[in-house]
Amino acid sequence: MNTPDFIRLTLTAITAHRLRTALTVLGISIGIAAVVLLTSIGEGIHRFVLSEFTQFGTTIIGINPGKATTAGGSIGVFGTERPLTIDDALALQRIPNVQAVVPVVQGNAEVEAKGRGRRTTVYGVTSGFPEAFRFDTAIGKFLPADDPQAPRALAVLGDKLRTELFGNENPMGQRIRIGGDRYRVVGAMQPKGQILGFDLDDTVYIPTRRAMQMFNRESLMEIDVMYREGTAEKIIVKDIKRILQARHGKEDFTITTQQQMLDVLSSVLNILTFAVGALGGISLLVGAVGIATIMTMAVRERTAEIGLLRALGAHQKQVLTLFLGEAVVLAAIGGFVGLAIGVLGAQLLHMALPAMPVHTPWIYVVFAEALAISIGLLAGVLPARHAAAMDPVTALRAE
Template sequence: MRAIDLITLSYRSIGSQKLRSVLTALGLIIGIAAVVILTSIGRGVHQFVLAEFTQFGTNLLAVFPGKTTTLGLSGATISTVRPLTQDDAASLERLDHVLAVVPVIQGNARIEAGDKQRRASVFGVGAAVPEVWKINVQQGRFLPAGEMNNPRAFAVLGSKLRDELFGGDNPLGKRVRIGADRYRVIGVMEEKGQMVGFDMDDSIYIPIGKALEMFDRESVMEIDLLYQSGVAVEGIEKAVSRLLVARHGQEDFTIITQNQMLETMDSILNILTMAVAALGSISLLVGSVGILTIMTIAVSERISEIGLLRAVGAEQRTIFQIFLAEALALSLAGGAGGILLGIAVAQALKLVVPKLPVELAWYYIVGAFFISLVIGIAAGVLPAMKAARLKPLDALRTE
C-alpha cells in the first residue's frame, strides 16, 4: 500500500470515531503540555539564577575561613576554621593582577531615622564595593578608603531603604541609628535587585571596622577579590593560596571562584529541570496506556474489516501497517496539540505573572514530541501484530 493511501486510511479511521480519538489524544496532549510548562519554568528559573550570580561580574574570587579535609576513614572529616582579617584583605590587594579587594561582614539590625524604623541587612564592607560588586552610587559617594584602623561612622543606603526611611527627602548628611550607634549618611546606591536571597536595595553599607564592633566579631566572613579580565583564574587562585598559607602557616581557608560557583549552580539547575521534565512525563505514560487500550478495542471491533482486507489480497504486513499508522497518527495529533497548548500556557504565564521566570526549553519540547511518537509506535505494535495475525476466514466469520 502506498504511503499516501496508508495515511489517508488512518486519518479516516480516526475521524470516524471523533470523540474516542479526541479523548485518547487528550492524555498525550496533557502530558506534552505538562512537560512544556514545567521545563519552561525550570529553564526560566535556571536563567534567572545564573543571571543573579553573574550580575556582579565574572572576574571574581571569594576566600572563606576554614578548610574541610577528608581522612582515610570513611566519613571522617576535620574542619579547621581560622579567622580572615582586614590585614589579609590588604595583603591580597597587593598581588599582581588584583584590581580590588572587599572584606565582608553581613548581619541584620534595626535602622532608625527620625520616627521611622525598619530591620534591614547591614553590610560591613571596604571602599571598593562599587568596583568589585558592580554597584554604582546614585547619590553622594561611597565609603572612603584608607580608614581600616580608625573608620568614621559613615553609612550608605540602598535605594529601597532610602525610600522607606526618608521618602522623597534628601538623606545626605542626615543621621541614622544602626543598633546602638549613630551614622551619617553620605551616599545612596542605585537600584540593584536581589542577589541569592539578599535584597541589595533594602540594605545599608558601613565600614568593615564598625561592623566588627557592632556584631562583636574578630574576623571577616569572606574576602571578595576582583582580578583583571584575561588573566587565568588558576594563576590568581594559586597566588592567593600561597600568600595566605605564608600568613597563616597552613591552608586554613577555602577559595571559590566565580566559575566554580556557576558550574555548580548550572549542574544543580540542570538536574532540577530534568526532574520537572520527568514529573511531567508521567502523564505521557498515562497517554500511552490510553492509546494501547483504544487500539486493542479497535482491533476487536474491526475483525470483520480485517478479514475483508485479507480476502481481497491485503498482506499481513499491510494490516500491521494500517493499525500502527493509526496509533502513530493519534500520538502525532496528541504531541502537536500538547506542544501548542503548553506554549500557549507558558506565554500566558509570562503575561499573568510577569515576575515568574519562564523561558521555553526547546530541546525538551522537541524531545517530548519525539517521545510521543515513540509512545504511539510502542502502544500500537501489539494491537497491530494481533490484527495482522488474524486468519482471513476466521475474521470474516466474526460479527
C-alpha cells in the same frame, strides 16, 4: 506502498471515527500539556533562581576563615588557624587579572539620623564593592579608595534605609550616627530587592576597618575576590591559595567560587525540573494506555479489512505499518494539541501570575513531540503485530 498513500490511508482510518479519535487524541494531549506546562514552570524557576544568584556576577571567589577538615585529637591543640586580615586582602590585590578585592565584615547596629533611629545591617566593605557585586549608587559616590587601615568615617545608605531615615530629602552630606559613631553620608545605593529573605536595601555600607572596630573584631568574616571575565578561574584560585598559604603557613581557609555554587544549584534545579516533568509523564502514560486500547479495538473491529488487505496482496509488514502508523499519527496529533495547550497554558499562567516565572525552551517542545510519537509507537506495537499475524482466511470470515 508510497509514503503519501500510506499517510492518506492512515488518515482515512483516523477520520472515519471522529469522536473516538478526538478522545484518544485528548488523552495524549493532556499528558503532553502537563509535561510541557510543568517543565515550563520548572525551567522558569530554574532561570529565575539562577538570575537571582548571578546578578552579583559570576566571577566572584569567596574566601572564609577556617578549613572544614576532620582531625584526630582535641581541636584546642590543632585549632590554631589564623584569621583573615585586611593585610591578606591587600596581598591578594596583587594577583594578575584580579579586578577587585573586598574584605567584608557584617553586623547589626543602630543607625540614627534627624532624631530617627533604625536597627539595620551594617556592611564593612571597601571601594571595590560596587564593581565586584555589580551594584551601583543611585546618587553620590560609593566609599572612596582611602587607606584601608585608616579610612575616613563615610557611609553609603541602602535604598530602604535612605527612605526610612530621610524620606524624599536629599541625604547627601548629612551626618548620621552608626553604633554611636558619627559618619557622613556620601551616597545612596540603587534598590536591589530581597534575595532569599535578606533585604539588600535595608543596609548601610561603611569602611571595613571602621566596622571591625565597631563590632570589636580582630579579623574579617570574608574576603571576596572578583577577577576579570575570561580569566581561568583555576589560575586565580591557585594564586589565592599560594599567597594565603605563604602568609598563614598552612591552608586554614576555605575558597568557594561562584561557579561551583552555580553548578551545584543548577544541578539541583535540573532535578527539580526533571521531577515535575516526570509527574506530567504519569498522565502521558494514561494517554498511552488510551491509544493501546483504541488500537486493540480498531484491530478487532477491522478484522475483515485486514483479511481483505491480505487477500489483495498486502504483506504482513504493510499491515503492521498501517496500524502502527495509525497509533503514531494519533499520538503525534495529540502531541501537537498538547504542545499548544501547554504553551498557551504557560503563557496564560504567566499573564495571570506575573510573579510566577515560566519558560518553555524549544528543545523541550521537540522532546515532548518525540516522546508522544515514541509513546504511539510503543502503544501501537502490540495491536499492530496482532493485526499483521492474523490468518487471512479467518480474518475474512469475520463480519
